[in-house]
Amino acid sequence: MNETFEHGPWPPRPVEVRLEIVYDDELDVDDPAFRYALRDRTPTSIRRPGPAGAAGRCSLARVIAPVIDVADLRPGFVLADVRSYLDGRRGRDAYDAGHLPGAVFVSLDEQLADHLDPNLGGRHPLPSPAAFAAAMASLGIGDDDVVVAYDDAGGTMAARLVWMLRVTGHEAALLDGGIQAWDGALETDAPSRAPATFTARQWPAERLASIDEAADTGANVVIDARQRERFEGGADDLDPRFGHIPGAHSVPCRENLTADGRFLPAEELRAKFGEAGITGNEPVISYCGSGVTACHNLLALEHAGLGLGRLFPGSWSLWSRDPDRPLET
Known part of the structure; x- marks a missing residue:
């Protein structure tokens, strides 16, 4: 009809x-x-x-919003704990110490990324569709499941899983406020879920951007989700060169959030993205350090009603490894 x-x-x-x-x-x-x-x-x-x-x-198929509240959780939703840290701590240790009841642990490094040479795909390249499907199936996540993912960083890590699921036609959302928004008891035992059927689907080309497309800031609004210090050239031990893609706009994903780690109201998100020239009619490419927190900006765009945008998966970790690519600070 x-x-x-x-x-x-x-x-x-x-x-x-x-x-x-x-x-x-x-x-x-x-x-x-x-x-x-x-x-x-x-x-x-x-x-x-x-x-x-x-x-x-x-x-009519269900389409779950990209961000939902704790009050919107329903029996049957699959909760996914995607805590991950850059400082050496293990997300699995945090999960084992206490997680939302029934939540499964999803490893960013092992299940949401491939393990290619960083010079070829950056630090967190997307896994093959078959590898992603196998990982989800092993966790008991199936084609018809609704997945709600969380972390303890305002969704900046969990956004990767949610984006991967949504772009391949699955129902998934971020839990607004993350584990801190949960006021009930936590569990320490991992749930026992039977393996499920999860169909491998190709990453849709219309939701991805190549390194050359990310370089074309005349044709695209390119936004950088990293902290402003890294955007401006502050040194770190993650990548070989420092700065940002020439012509990109600094839109730190952490600034999508209130002080308690919840998303800003939609009108405030629209104003924030508007400062980067985004009104909902422009082609947007999102990148970060390695294609993880860039997904948070993409979900924030959708949450604000500004379209879907595209992910540059290799992000700065790929760009910075090519000495022929220019940079700005």
Whole structure:
């Protein structure tokens, strides 16, 4: 069925979408964790409850918002703990010390990245679709699961998993405020989940940017999610050269958050991204140190109604390893 709806909250514009309605008697469409995603370039299949006895597909698929509150968690959601640290601490140790009830641990380094030569793909290149599918299946995450990921850093690490799932057509969201937003008891035992069926899907080309596309800041708004100190050339022990891609805008992902690690209101996010020249109509490429926190900016853009943008997976860790690539400080 084809109908015309108003486009999102910002800016309003008509778009035509095709909806696939899937009758599901157990789904509450008034659940605030779900929304109708009627924005162009977003999934348009939404699941809804049907009349008594309805079966099959007449067609609506669930589309979960990119960021949800603790109050929106529902039984059956798969919680994923993606804590990871740059200072040598192990995310698994933090998970073992206490995690949200039923949460599985997802390793950023082992399950959300490949292990190529950094000179070829940066420090955290995307894994192959087959490797990612195998990792998710081994954790008991299946094609039909809704995944809510968290960390203890405002979602800056967990965003990588959420972005990877969403761009391949799976339902996933960040838990706003992370583990700190949970006021219940934590668990220390890992859940026992049976392996699931998770279909490998190619990383969509329209959601990725190459190093040459990231260099074209005349055709794209390129945003850097790292701290401003690193953007401005502050030395660190992560990459061989310091600075940023010429023409890129500094949009630190940490500035998407309030002091307690929750996302800023959508209107404040729009104003923040607007300072980088983003109004929702421009092609946006997001990068960071190694393609992890850049995903936080991409989810923040979507959360603010500013489109989806593209990820430059190699990010600065790839750019800085090429001596022929210029830099600015």
